[in-house]
Amino acid sequence: MEKLISIVVPVYNKAKYLHQCLDSLINLDIDKEMIEVICVDDLSSDGSLEIMNNYSREHEFIKIIPLEENSGSPSYPRNIGFEKAKGKYLALLDADDWLDSKGFPKLLFQMEENGADIGFGQSYKHTNKGITKLATFTSYKNENQLVPYEIDKIFRAVGPPGKIFKRSVVIDNDIKFEHMLFGEDKLFFTELISKCRNASMTDESVYHVNRHAENVSLVRGTSILEKAVINLTLLRKIMKLDIPKSAKNSILSRIVEVDFIRRFFHTKTFLVSLEKDKYYKIFEEVIQTFSENGLNIEDYIEINRFKNIYHLFNTNKTNLEEYLEHLIIEGRKSFYIDNGVIHQRFPSKFSGLKDVTSECFAVYGGSHYLNNDFYEIIHIYKEPQVDINEVSMSKISDESTQQGIEYKIEDNKIYIRTNDLKFDGNPEINLRIKYDGFKSILVNSSLPNASEDYQQKRQNFKVEFKQRSEKSLRPADNYITVLPQYIVVVKDINTYLDEDFKNISPKRLKVGTRISIADTVKSQRGTPRLKTKEGYIISANKKLVKELTDDLVDGYVFEVPKEVRVIKKCKLYESVSFKTDPLKTLEPGETMKVNNIVYTRKLTPRLEVGENVYMTANLDYVEVIY
Structure with a gap:
């Protein structure tokens, strides 16, 4: 039987995750005669090859290609896999990720039925903190006959997750992965998407990305400045690509706004850097690259706060750094409401800059008794052109459980019957508002404020609903309650064998120690605690421990x-x-x-x-x- 799809899996020292990855392929809801899996081992040294060989012996559709030398990146193994593939369609799967057993085949058959060159499906990222949707900046809907490179912001997600594509497009256009320390996906998928003419899309879950703390990415060791130099090289290569103008405009906008403003200047790393001159020099080269190609970089900046950053870069770099502090640092942020829209407030010296507003902001207004029934009210603050499409609820930190709720909206107030606010098993839940087709926000617990002297303590908290308890619970404001990947001890603390701190362990943690966290737990009185990967229980008090975040x-x-x-x-x-x-x-x-x-x-x-x-x-x- 002719193979419908070839799934290429580059592997290097992923023994810990291979079983989940390969089991997901075995569990795909599709006749295995129609697929082939090509695992390319990049000279692993942790037993990965032995695991793959065991699977290959039991499942004929799984093929193994062992390389004789380590290539140093996934690019060469992917290219080898493509060369050996016989399927009509191709898909890439990283060895620490897994495919959705139902959603992936559905997208494949949808593409085959509609003659699509490429298909896009929803992906989910799994971390120690929970499960979130990837690429929420663009619409994932059930639709066909789309022009792929004209899908709004499709170039904001230029990696393997959630994509299936025709092998003929890759072969006919000689599209290959270049060997790079970082960014090879961006270049490959920019060219691929731009060469495809017909796309299918689904909102079904297709791909699952493993970003748990213990699975450390190879690019984590690459500094922001190193990434910027590589992105500059990518920019120059993309400028030379023979692709449709609308595709090139979209990818150039992504590179400017995401790679050279959001992830470059709009970071705490930049603010604390002692080498800001290097950042400025690289961005000058970016501007020059646009100019050398007859383009004005300003034409590719759409978001107001990014326009302001670019303006201050050109006019006053000291003011730029102060402006970024107000954008980034929680203690410096300030907001106000004007004509039903949330605006960010800045010092008067920035009054000539463009307004920075929230397209849509939602605040819980409590339970109300109306017309002989109880209703939950949500106040909506939005720009006039914004349309509300859906209200949903999901388990806290698990977007994959999202389910819609019936509602009505009048005068920018959303009304939900209190009895409709039910979720199987009564887990702790968030409320989410979907607007303008695919954008979404969580419902907040309070409105923002614009005081220059005081910071509102609970300003950024989201509404969370959890099962009622008869126990007397201690307030959790000063505790870490959402599962962190790591914490750092800021005062010497003890470790314990139980949640009530009755049985102390011999191990004491010193200031500055980083600890991996496995779970959040509570004492009998409801005091939040943290459970370490070693099994000890420690305090979750923010005065004693702090969460270590990626930024x-x-x-x-x-x-x-x-x-x-x-x-x-x-x-x-x-x-x-x-x-x-x-x-x-x-x-x-x-x-x-x-x-x-x-x-x-x-x-x-x-x-x-x-x-x-x-x-x-x-x-x-x-x-x-x-």
């Missing part, structure tokens, strides 16, 4: 390496805070063995390279030697 470690060494090499002059200190006199200056080229990574009270990572001896973990100053 805090971006640009820093994250996993403990054996050694680091100094690439820019830095110093050794005998305090984590670096407030003592330096012990020594390290010159470029020197190597240091690393014992551990510890953190300051502000959660800045440091490398412990001796007993009470510390150095920077900033990837602009050191490179990892594994």
Whole structure:
């Protein structure tokens, strides 16, 4: 039987996740005679090849290609898989991810029925914090005969998840993955989407991405500046692509707004950097690249806050940095309502800039007794052109459980019958508003404020509904209650064997220690606790522990390496805070063995390279030697 689809799986040291990945392929709701799975092993050393061989012996449709040398990236294995593939369609699956047993075949058959060159389906990201939809910036709807590169913001998601495409498009246009440290997906899928003429789309779940804390991405060790240099190279390559003008305009807008404003300037990493001149120099090269190609970069910036960042870059970089502080730092943010729309407030020096508004903002208004029945009311603050499409509820931190609720809307108020607010099993839930077809927001618990002197304590909290309890619960405002991937200890604390802290363990955690968290639990009185991966119970009090988020470690060494090499002059200190006199200056080229990574009270990572001896973990100053 002719193969309908070839699924290519590049594999390098993913033994821990391969069973889930390969089991998902076995469980696909499709005749296995119609598919082939091509696993390309990139000289794994952790037993991955043996696992794949075992599956291949039991399942004829699973084929293994072992490489003799490690290629250093997924690009070459993917290209080899494409060369060997016999299917009419192709799909890529990373070895730590998995396919949806029902949704993936549905999209494939939908494409076959409608003669589509490419298909797009909904993907979900799984982290320690929960399950969220990927690519919520564009519509995922059941539709066919779409022009793929004209789908709104389709180039904001240029990776393998949720995509199936014709092998003939790849072969006829000689589209291949380039060997790159970062960004090979962006270049490949930009060209592929631009060469396809007919697309199908579904809102069904198709692909599941594994982003749990223990599954560390290879690109985590790439600093923002390194990524920017690669993105600049990608920009120049994309400028030369022979693709439709509308496709090129869309991808260039993505590169400017996402890669060179949102992820470059609009970050805490930029604000705390001591090398802002390097950021400015790279962005000058971006502007010059547009100019050399007869383009004005301003034509590709659509969002007002990004337009303001670009304007201040050109006029006053000191004001730019202050403006970014008001955009990014929670304690500096300030909002107000004007004519039913939420606006962000900035100091008067920025009054000439464009307004930064929220398209749609929802606030819970409580339960009301109306017309002999109880209703939940949600107040909507939105721009006039915004249309409300749906109200739904889902388990907290699990968007895949989303289900719609009947509602009516009058005068920007949404009314939901209280008795309709039910979810099987009575889990804790959020409310979500869908607007303008595919955009969505969670319902907030309070309105924003614009005080210059006071910050509203609960301003960013979302409404959460949970089962009523007869127990007397302690307030959880000062506790971590949503499962974090990691926490850092900010005061020495004990560990315990039980949630009520009655049985203390011998292990004590020191300031600066990073801990992997497995679960959130509660004492009998309802006090939040954290359960570590080792099984100990520790405090969830924010005065004792703080959550370590991605934006805090971006640009820093994250996993403990054996050694680091100094690439820019830095110093050794005998305090984590670096407030003592330096012990020594390290010159470029020197190597240091690393014992551990510890953190300051502000959660800045440091490398412990001796007993009470510390150095920077900033990837602009050191490179990892594994």
